[in-house]
Amino acid sequence: MKRICMLAVITLLISGFTGCTQTDKKPKDEHKEQLTEKQTDTNVLVAYFSNTGTTEGIAEMIADETQGTLYEIQPENSYTEEDLNYQDTDSRSSREQADSSIRPKILKSIDHMEAFDVIFLGYPIWMGDAPKIIHTFLESYDFSQKQIIPFCTSGSSDITSSAEVLKALVPNTKWLSGRRFSKESSPQDVQKWISALTSTHSEDKTKAKAKLYLKINNHVLETDLIDHASTQALLALLKEHDLTISMRDFNGFEKVGEIGTTLPRTDESLTTKAGDLILYEGNQFIIYYDVNTWKLTKLGEIKNCSENELKSILGKGEVNVTLSLSKN
Ligand SMILES: Cc1cc2nc3c(=O)[nH]c(=O)nc-3n(C[C@H](O)[C@H](O)[C@H](O)COP(=O)(O)O)c2cc1C
Structure with missing residues (x-):
């Protein structure tokens, strides 16, 4: 009975999204593979986790807009279609999301995290939260002198509660308010968000500490x-x-x-x-x-x-x- 109720809640929560159990992320060609950690000369990192390509698409738009370096948070053991079956309470994703101590391993770390000051951090919503691999990422580096801007994609859930959980993991960092995107979001949506972010930021007239x-x-x-x-x-x-x-x-x-x-x-x-x-x-x-x-x-x-x-x-x-x- 409890299981049926839980399934009903999750189904309600994610109503409106389709095909989420398909690992239908577009195959990467060789060129894209080389760009998994694309080096540019800005201090912006766009780090993301994505299984079916939606978050990856938004991450690419953000990297285009900010000239940031794209870094894919890849799991050591990639997720199969079965793993992603949120309707099965015993699937890998369900078990990971239910266990606060689980930290899935990341395949490849970032060599020069010290080069980045601004980190856009993207993830799909899983059972209302960020996937646990995002916790692994946040616990792997020192973010104390950096700014983190979370973004997510989902069927319908918004970003607020997942971002609060992540903030609590890394409290000594400046977090800017995040934003949810969907499969339908366009580069214009991303552009508008980034310029709103930056103008809010400049409106508060925060002065940079160093003098020029x-x-x-x-x-x-x-x-x-x-x-x-x-x-x-x-x-x-x-x-x-x-x-x-x-x-x-x-x-x-x-x-x-x-x-x-x-x-x-x-x-x-x-x-x-x-x-x-x-x-x-x-x-x-x-x-x-x-x-x-x-x-x-x-x-x-x-x-x-x-x-x-x-x-x-x-x-x-x-x-x-x-x-x-x-x-x-
Ligand atoms: C295991 C799992 C759990 C999910 N849970 C939710 C949820 O709680 N709320 C929601 O709106 N969408 C949920 N979704 C849908 C994904 O958040 C959505 O499809 C997302 O855009 C997928 O991103 P990706 O293509 O980058 O992997 C879930 C998907 C999976 C695979």
């Missing part, structure tokens, strides 16, 4: 940075060395120059003002000295410098600007 100084001829300008994935990636770059950018005027409202690498974008529609520091298309650094409205990533702004002072410091034509973490 701009050295222009004999002047040293202090700045305030907004704390998000783009500034964190820039700061990580500057930790290694100062960056001197040759900047030129564009359209009478900005100085722009190539950074020499691509940083994650956190674009939003905004109207600039003199002193705004902007990342454009992920690979160009801009100092605004006048107004423009466009979809841009705001990194921060120059402090204590009027529009006229800024224009005179920048001068006309080409100028070298050094970005540095030290004032001297």
Whole structure:
């Protein structure tokens, strides 16, 4: 009787999803296999577990949007169709989800977790929760200086309670609110979510802890940075060395120059003002000295410098600007 009730509850919970017991994840071609841990030059990791390909599809969209590194959390023993039968209370997935101590082993670990500051963590909902292999993943690394953004796919269950359980496993980490996607979710849904995430994040005006100084001829300008994935990636770059950018005027409202690498974008529609520091298309650094409205990533702004002072410091034509973490 108890078993029938349990099955009824689970069936109700997952009503609306179809084919979840099929291990119908599309076969990976050789190229995709090589990309299981695709290295890019950003500090964003998109880690995911997926059996039937839905979570994997969303993870790929997030990686495209953030230029992040894709990492598949693969179980040492992969799940068969029988293992995934949620209607059988004795199937492997049912047993694992019912036992709080189970930690399925992961096939391949991440070599350089220290290179990542922002981790998108994706999983399918199993019996209302994250699969236990996600617990294994979270207990395998030190996340204390990182931000985790969970996302899930499911037939109908939302992400809230599963994310709360995961947060409790790694409390000394900054968790951003997660989001559920479905089989039907599109790249536009993912784009909207990421830009909402980043604008909420910039709206709270959290300032990055490290200071950025701009050295222009004999002047040293202090700045305030907004704390998000783009500034964190820039700061990580500057930790290694100062960056001197040759900047030129564009359209009478900005100085722009190539950074020499691509940083994650956190674009939003905004109207600039003199002193705004902007990342454009992920690979160009801009100092605004006048107004423009466009979809841009705001990194921060120059402090204590009027529009006229800024224009005179920048001068006309080409100028070298050094970005540095030290004032001297
Ligand atoms: C063992 C198992 C349990 C599931 N439990 C739930 C559930 O509680 N709620 C729900 O909405 N969907 C549930 N689903 C459906 C999956 O969350 C959904 O199909 C998901 O998108 C699969 O992701 P994947 O293709 O990346 O593996 C379950 C699926 C399986 C295999």
